[in-house]
Amino acid sequence: MHATTKQTYGERAAQHPNACAKRMLELMETKKSNLSLALDVTTKKELLEIADKVGPYICLLKTHIDIVDDFDQDLIEQLLALSKKHNFMIFEDRKFADIGNTVKHQYGNGIYRIASWSDITNAHGVPGEGIITGLKEVGLPLGRGLLLLAEMSSKGALTYGEYSSKTIEMARRNQDFVMGFITQRRINELPNEDFIAMSPGVGLDVTGDGLGQQYRTPHQVIVESECDMIIVGRGIYGKGRDVEAEARRYQEAGWVAYEERIRQ
Ligand code: BMP
Numbered sequence: 001m002h003a004t005t006k007q008t009y010g011e012r013a014a015q016h017p018n019a020c021a022k023r024m025l026e027l028m029e030t031k032k033s034n035l036s037l038a039l040d041v042t043t044k045k046e047l048l049e050i051a052d053k054v055g056p057y058i059c060l061l062k063t064h065i066d067i068v069d070d071f072d073q074d075l076i077e078q079l080l081a082l083s084k085k086h087n088f089m090i091f092e093d094r095k096f097a098d099i100g101n102t103v104k105h106q107y108g109n110g111i112y113r114i115a116s117w118s119d120i121t122n123a124h125g126v127p128g129e130g131i132i133t134g135l136k137e138v139g140l141p142l143g144r145g146l147l148l149l150a151e152m153s154s155k156g157a158l159t160y161g162e163y164s165s166k167t168i169e170m171a172r173r174n175q176d177f178v179m180g181f182i183t184q185r186r187i188n189e190l191p192n193e194d195f196i197a198m199s200p201g202v203g204l205d206v207t208g209d210g211l212g213q214q215y216r217t218p219h220q221v222i223v224e225s226e227c228d229m230i231i232v233g234r235g236i237y238g239k240g241r242d243v244e245a246e247a248r249r250y251q252e253a254g255w256v257a258y259e260e261r262i263r264q
Helices: 009-014 019-031 044-057 073-086 100-108 130-142 162-172 218-224 243-263
Strands: 035-039 060-063 089-096 120-123 145-149 178-182 196-199 229-232
Touching: 009 019, 019 089, 019 145, 019 178, 019 196, 035 044, 035 243, 044 060, 044 073, 044 243, 060 073, 073 089, 089 100, 100 130, 120 130, 130 145, 145 162, 162 178, 218 229, 218 243, 229 243
Parallel strands: 035 060, 035 229, 060 089, 089 120, 120 145, 145 178, 178 196, 196 229
Antiparallel strands: none
16 A cells, blocks of 8 residues: 555645645545546536536536537636635646647637636646646646546556556656646555546446446545545436435545545
8 A cells, every 4th residue: 555545635735745736635635525526518507507516525626628518708707606615626627638839828728728717637648748848837837736647447548557657757757737647546656755646437336338438436446446536427417316415425435435545
């Protein structure tokens, strides 16, 4: 087991050198939530309604802002107001994957201006370290944090072995901006390292979605794979589900698993 896995989120927050990671860990501790909602809906109305219902239970709201048909600046303003009302951070799951100069503009410009409102975003390591340098130029002065995709949850993903190891090395060289990973299991940390491990592909009722997604339980993710955060989407707002009841259920399952882990 890794050293950080046995520490509480609060203990890790107190000594974390990355400002965005520190804020995230503090929030997880005070809100007793390691649940992130992956809110993949395509209308502004649904997005805001579900975010308001689920807000009390989550530490992080993950968006795919480019799938919203009626996106406008008012959506961002209302989303920011909800993040204040319920005290959650925002993560635009943009999965940048281009050269440094291009991602810099994709992050800071265009109609979405992601860096202006999203606390956290993420990137693939495939273009090499320039992708981090480009994003950092825009994000670091704003106090933003970056996650690298070390491992994906989908069947047949190419993110394994040397690719994942090289991605982790890139993160190590950029710890002022890179705060953690999207991953299926905690990476091997060196002494004095603390990367937040966030894991999508989480569900309590089904094992897949017919399109390659693979689900594991909060216990598998938090205890067995030593990740820090569960990212749950359709398990909470899928067809016919009681959104608030499901959010409460996943928050409890994630927190119970975390308490079991730190007691070990
Ligand atoms: P769901 O729980 O509904 O399957 O949603 C999972 C979410 O996590 C989606 O928004 C997807 O884009 C994201 N995701 C993933 O499923 N696997 C990964 O490896 C990385 C992701 O960002």
